[in-house]
């Protein structure tokens with residue numbers, strides 16, 4: 580599978596099948612907390628980075644294998660468009676969503692940084708999705724630049740306006756995600772500005788998140804549970820702190836993947852790419868399990884010659 584990955588346990592979406600719409604790592608942002616490392620192709624250019632027909636063909640095959648295989652009872656909660664960067668940069672995202680809707684009744688979710696929603700064409704292309712999860716980490720220009728490191732021409736006011744317009748036009752659900760980084764965007768004044776923006780956007784839910792997997796910049800540090808609760812109270816309803824997926828039971832196929840990672844790491848330390856290549860799975864899938872194993876204190880992260888390796892403890 581080149582563009583489809585999973586099933587992956589997700590904090591918000593239960594069990595989902597991921598779909599990659601852009602090559603690694605194509606994005607409008609270069610967030611300090613990105614788990615995919617620094618953006619190598621930072622762009623605003625929308626194009627068919629990966630052909631819609633190739634993605635749909637691969638998805639069809641994957642869904643068919645789940646229906647006939649012994650894991651048929653395993654139900655996906657969502658098909659999630661996300662992957663190796665910003666999915667709305669794929670100019671055919673609307674066509675891809677329509678194609679998935681024709682193929683299956685599994686709901687479609689889109690994870691986006693929301694940076695292109697100021698464009699009508701992008702808002703229109705997401706119309707058929709069941710759920711859109713945009714992020715908004717700051718409402719001031721200074722903090723927006725610090726945390727998301729966007730392409731220069733992207734302004735946060737324009738992005739907020741795009742989110743407001745999208746909420747007015749879109750019939751599905753919008754869950755706004757706020758990624759909180761210690762001493763970067765967690766100050767009271769910053770949260771108050773964010774609260775104003777959220778009041779304008781009126782999302783169905785606001786979900787607070789913090790760094791759970793190794794970020795691309797070491798200084799992007801997680802907030803404590805107490806810190807998250809404090810901000811939840813400052814923002815008020817409908818804000819929630821999203822639950823760790825680790826608390827859910829993992830289906831059999833996923834337990835096998837966890838074992839596979841441990842077996843490889845017992846032989847020698849490995850990078851995310853080594854593990855993904857070795858196990859024949861997508862690197863996003865590997866990242867989720869590495870986070871889980873780190874939390875369970877079974878593995879640790881180390882740097883060597885600028886590369887990040889995982890090792891069993």
Ligand code: SF4
Nearest residue numbers: 606608609610613692
């Ligand atoms: S928007 Fe998402 S993919 Fe892009 S840099 Fe930020 S965290 Fe990474």
